[in-house]
Every structure is written in structure tokens, then in C-alpha cells.
Amino acid sequence: MELSLSRAFYTALQRDLQLAWRRRGDLLHPFAFALLVGTLFAIGVGAEGPFLATAAAPVAFLAVLLALFLSVDGLFRPDRDDGQLDHVLISPVPLPLHLSARLLAYWLVHGIGLTLAAPLLALLLRLQGELLPILLLALGICTLGMSAIGLVGAALTVPLRRGGMLLALIVLPLYVPLLIFGCGAVIAGTGASAAPLLLAAALSVFLATLAPFAAAMALRLGMD
Amino acid sequence: MSSTKPLLQLRQFLSLRGGEPVFAPLDLDLHAGEAIWLTGPNGAGKTSLLRSLLGLAECEYEGFEFDGQQLPGAWPWLRQHTAWVGHEPAMKAEFTLAENLHFDLGLRGAQPICSVAAALQKVGLPGFGELRAGTLSAGQRRRAALARLALRPARLWLLDEPLANLDTESATLLAGWMAEFVAAGGALMLTGHGQLPAVLPVRRCALELPTWN
Numbered sequence: 364m365e366l367s368l369s370r371a372f373y374t375a376l377q378r379d380l381q382l383a384w385r386r387r388g389d390l391l392h393p394f395a396f397a398l399l400v401g402t403l404f405a406i407g408v409g410a411e412g413p414f415l416a417t418a419a420a421p422v423a424f425l426a427v428l429l430a431l432f433l434s435v436d437g438l439f440r441p442d443r444d445d446g447q448l449d450h451v452l453i454s455p456v457p458l459p460l461h462l463s464a465r466l467l468a469y470w471l472v473h474g475i476g477l478t479l480a481a482p483l484l485a486l487l488l489r490l491q492g493e494l495l496p497i498l499l500l501a502l503g504i505c506t507l508g509m510s511a512i513g514l515v516g517a518a519l520t521v522p523l524r525r526g527g528m529l530l531a532l533i534v535l536p537l538y539v540p541l542l543i544f545g546c547g548a549v550i551a552g553t554g555a556s557a558a559p560l561l562l563a564a565a566l567s568v569f570l571a572t573l574a575p576f577a578a579a580m581a582l583r584l585g586m587d
Numbered sequence: 588m589s590s591t592k593p594l595l596q597l598r599q600f601l602s603l604r605g606g607e608p609v610f611a612p613l614d615l616d617l618h619a620g621e622a623i624w625l626t627g628p629n630g631a632g633k634t635s636l637l638r639s640l641l642g643l644a645e646c647e648y649e650g651f652e653f654d655g656q657q658l659p660g661a662w663p664w665l666r667q668h669t670a671w672v673g674h675e676p677a678m679k680a681e682f683t684l685a686e687n688l689h690f691d692l693g694l695r696g697a698q699p700i701c702s703v704a705a706a707l708q709k710v711g712l713p714g715f716g717e718l719r720a721g722t723l724s725a726g727q728r729r730r731a732a733l734a735r736l737a738l739r740p741a742r743l744w745l746l747d748e749p750l751a752n753l754d755t756e757s758a759t760l761l762a763g764w765m766a767e768f769v770a771a772g773g774a775l776m777l778t779g780h781g782q783l784p785a786v787l788p789v790r791r792c793a794l795e796l797p798t799w800n
Contacts, residue, residue, distance in 0.1 A: 367696045374693030385681035446675025453641050453666045454695045461694065586643060 371456040372464045379468030393473065394480050397430035401484045410489070419488035420498060420549035426484055427477045427502055428509060428538055434473050435513035436530055438465065439521040439582070448521075452586060458579035466514050466575060474506030498549050501560060505545040508567030511574035512537045518578035522585035540566055593618045594743060594774045595640075598650030602635035608647075609635045610794040619742065622765065622775040624783060627794035633778035634674060636794065637745045640776075641671055654742075670741035672749060676732035680721025684712070684731045687720055691735055699738040706737035711760045726752040733761060736768075744768065746777040750784075762787040 383390065404422050408415050442448040451461060481502055485495050516534035520526030544563035551559060593616040600615070601608045609632030617623055625633045639646035642662050651658040653665040678687040685703045692699050699706075707715055710730040720728060729752055736744060744765070750758045762784035769775050769787075783789060 365698070367698075370693055370698075371696035374690055374696075378690045378694070381686075382679060382681060441679075444675075445679065446673050446677040447679075449638075449643055449673060450671075450677055450691065451694060453643065453671070455663065455667055456694065456696050 366455050368456065368460060371454075372460055375461050375464035376468050379465060380472065383468070383472040390472070390476055393430040393433050393477060396433060397426040397477055397480045398483055398487070400426035400429060401487045405487050405489075415489055416491070417550075419485070419490040420494060421546045422488055423481060423484040423490065423498060424502065424505075424542065424546050424549070427480060427506070428542065430477050430480070431473055431506060431509055432513065432531065432534060434469075435517050435534060436520075436527060438469060438514060438517040440517075443521050448582075452582065458582065459575040462514065462518075462575035462578050462582075463571075466510060466571060469514070470507050470510040470571075474510050475503060478502040478506060493553050494549055497553065497560075501545040501548045501563065504560065504564045504567050505541045508541045508563070508570045509538055511567070511570035514574045515577045515581060518581035519585070521582070591618065592655055593652075594654055595776075596650060596652040598648060600636075600648045600651060601646060602632050602639040603645040603647060604632075604635060606645075608797045611797045613792075613794065615792060617743075617774050617776060619772050619774050620769060622769045622777070622787060622789040624789040624791050625776065625778045625794060626780070626791055628796070631794040631796055633794060634747050637671065637673070637747055637776070637778065640745060641666060641669065665743075668741055669743045669745060670736050670739055671745045671747075672732050672736065673747050676720075676728045678720040678728060678732060680719065683717050683719055684723075684734075685716035687731070688735055688738060692738055695739075697739060700740055701737055703734075703738070706734040707731070709737045709764055710734045711757050724752075726754065726757065729753065730757060730761065741773070743774045744776070746775070748779050749777055750779055755784075759784045759786060 401422060404418075405415065408418065439448060442451070452458070454461070478499060481498050482495060485498060490498065512534055516530050519533060520530045523529065541563060544559045544566065547559040548563065595615070595617040597613055597615040599612040601612055602610065610627070613636070615623070625636065627633055635644050638644040642659070653661050654668070656664060658665070677691070678684075682690070684707065688703050688706065703716055704713070707713060710733050712727065712730055712734070715727070715731070720731065723731065729749070733746070733749055750761060753761065763786045765775055765777070766787045
């Protein structure tokens with residue numbers, strides 16, 4: 364029987380995108396969550412005063428980061444519960460290849476999807492208008508790296524019945540470098556050096572390349 | 588019994604759960620053109636045995652050969668020539684049956700050897716291809732999961748309670764299909780309780796609980 368790796372890759376990608384479309388109502392939850400985090404912060408600090416202006420970019424960033432984390436557990440758990448993960452594990456397709464398709468789909472749906480919440484967050488938090496394009500760019504880039512970290516975290520915790528809290532403890536600290544570079548780029552503002560953004564991009568690509576291999580090892584370890 | 592080499596040969600085979608054996612050491616030969624029915628009380632490790640044959644659960648053995656090749660090296664070979672339908676139907680409720688079967692095969696990077704409609708016909712679900720899996724009953728989902736057996740060539744079928752939740756008529760239909768597969772030279776290992784339809788001749792193999800020291 365012939366084995367087509369490109370077919371395996373595109374099927375995995377298509378399956379996840381189609382599934383996200385069928386469950387599109389569910390995508391509103393993290394979106395609304397990000398907006399709520401922003402709103403709560405704005406209410407807490409008060410709309411007046413200089414603090415909100417300086418905090419707007421990091422808070423928008425954090426709101427998206429936390430909302431993205433909410434969907435990480437859904438990467439493998441449904442597949443484990445309905446038995447599909449077992450079929451993937453014994454398939455002749457190399458596991459890292461399958462996982463890179465899953466990562467790409469996850470980033471396109473959740474990463475880019477939540478990045479689209481940024482304009483609303485910017486409005487809520489009174490971010491200076493000229494910073495919005497940088498915020499969008501930084502979020503688009505950093506969500507790729509965050510998705511990659513989430514992939515490994517989800518693979519590590521999927522054998523656990525209640526892995527949610529542990530997942531947070533594993534994944535959230537690893538977001539720090541991306542948070543620093545991503546927020547740094549927005550705070551530095553227009554006309555500043557592009558170095559933080561480039562570093563964030565390099566880090567995201569690096570993580571996205573390695574994560575499928577690490578996640579594959581984690582899934583195999585938890586196979587029993 | 589034929590004198591040729593068995594397709595699957597187990598010597599002192601044990602499935603482990605948390606490092607402890609699940610059943611008493613098992614010796615078993617399964618030849619092509621033969622069906623084995625695994626029986627045993629609940630918790631005797633029927634599911635664990637099927638899963639550890641595929642390398643999905645821990646196991647220990649003195650001998651484990653598939654098609655004359657030694658495990659663990661032969662696992663890719665075994666997995667390629669084995670079709671497994673586990674306890675869970677491995678179907679997404681949001682997808683139609685046709686989509687589920689299509690994705691299932693595509694994720695393996697494989698092309699189907701017959702149409703999805705023909706596969707669903709085999710399990711007594713003709714014309715159900717466009718229905719969402721979530722709208723089906725447990726028995727219908729089970730039959731739909733078995734339809735994937737028709738889409739891919741395999742020499743060994745490992746079926747975990749394939750006839751659970753099925754009405755008598757469908758159970759007879761599916762047992763007849765399994766009998767055809769075995770008659771054509773396939774090897775079959777299935778688990779279950781109660782009575783099998785008479786159309787499928789099987790050799791029984793009872794798993795026993797391990798002796799606790």
C-alpha cells in the first residue's frame with residue numbers, strides 16, 4: 364500500500380480547519396474572553412489617567428495570550444476521548460509531520476482568530492491608533508510561537524485526567540520570551556528598531572519547527 | 588489446522604497495566620484463514636491484549652512474531668497489515684460518516700480501495716454517508732466504525748467487541764462479512780460476550796485473571 368505524506372499532511376490540516384468551521388460558535392468563547400479581560404482591566408484602572416495609555420499594549424497582549432491558552436487543552440483531548448489519537452499513533456505517517464499540520468491549523472484558527480480581537484481591545488484600552496498595526500503584527504507572529512509551546516504542553520498533559528492546572532504551570536512560564544519581545548515591539552512604537560519584532564519572529568519559527576518533534580515524543584511517552 | 592507458519596505467534600505474552608500483568612501468560616497461534624474469539628470476565632484484559640499487540644499498551648513476552656518477523660522490530664509491518672477497530676468509534680460527531688471515513692484514511696496517507704458508499708453497504712448502512720455521526724445511535728456508529736475495514740487492505744483484523752450494541756440482524760450481517768474475510772485468507776481476532784452468530788466459525792480463547800501472590 365502506498366503512503367502519501369503530502370496527502371496525510373493536507374488531510375490533517377483540512378480536517379482541523381473543517382472541524383473548526385463546523386464548531387465555529389465555540390470560537391467566539393476565547394474571543395469574548397479576551398475582550399472581557401481587556402474590559403475588566405479598563406474598568407479596574409479607570410478610563411482616565413496616563414496609566415491606561417502605557418498599559419494598553421501589554422494588557423491587550425496578555426488578554427490574547429490568556430485566551431489562546433484556554434483552547435490549548437482542546438488540541439488532543441477530544442481526539443484521545445473518541446479514540447482517534449490511538450489511530451494516529453499507530454499510523455505509518457511520521458508523527459511530527461502530522462503534528463506540524465495540526466500546529467498550522469491551530470495557529471490559523473486560534474492564533475490568527477484571536478489576533479483579530481486586537482482592534483477591539485485597542486479601542487477598549489485606548490491604545491494610540493498608530494500602534495495598532497504593530498500590535499496586530501506582533502500578535503500574529505507571537506501566537507505562532509505560543510501555539511507551538513501549547514502543542515508540547517497539551518501533548519505532555521493529555522494522559523492526565525485533569526491536566527488543566529498542570530498545563531497552565533507548564534505553558535504559561537514559557538510564554539515569557541515571546542511576551543517580552545512582542546510587547547517590547549509595541550511599546551517601542553513606530554519608527555523604533557525592528558529588532559524585538561524580528562527576534563519574536565525568529566523565536567516563533569524556531570519553536571514551530573521543533574515543537575512537532577517534542578510533542579511527538581511526549582505523545583509516545585504517554586501512550587500506554 | 589494448517590501446518591504453515593502462523594501469522595501471529597505469542598509465547599508467554601502479558602499485557603501490563605501500571606506494571607502489573609492483566610491476565611495469566613498467554614500462548615497463542617493465529618493462522619491466516621482463522622478466527623479467534625477472545626473471551627473472559629470483565630477486566631480480564633481482552634481490550635488490553637488487542638492494544639498491546641498494536642504497541643498501544645505495555646506488554647512483556649518471551650516470543651511475539653508477526654508474519655515470521657520478531658517484534659518489537661516488526662511493529663511498523665504489523666501495524667501496516669492490521670486493521671483495528673477499538674472500543675471507541677473514533678468518529679467526530681460534527682462530520683458526516685463519509686467525511687469521517689475519508690479523513691480516517693487520509694490521515695494515514697492512504698487511498699481507499701473501494702468507495703465509501705460500498706463500505707457502508709457492507710455494514711448495512713447504505714445511503715447513510717451524508718448523515719452526521721452525531722445523529723446516529725451507538726449501534727449505528729459502531730457499524731460505521733467497522734466500515735473502515737472495507738476501505739483498506741489488511742491481513743489481520745483486531746476487533747474490540749464489534750458486535751456490542753447491535754441488533755440480531757446486523758450482528759448476523761457483520762459476522763457473515765467477517766466469515767467472508769476469514770474464508771478469503773484473513774486472520775481475525777475479536778472480543779465479546781455471550782453468543783456469536785453461527786455463520787462465523789471461531790476458535791475460543793479464554794483469558795484468565797493472573798494469580799495474585
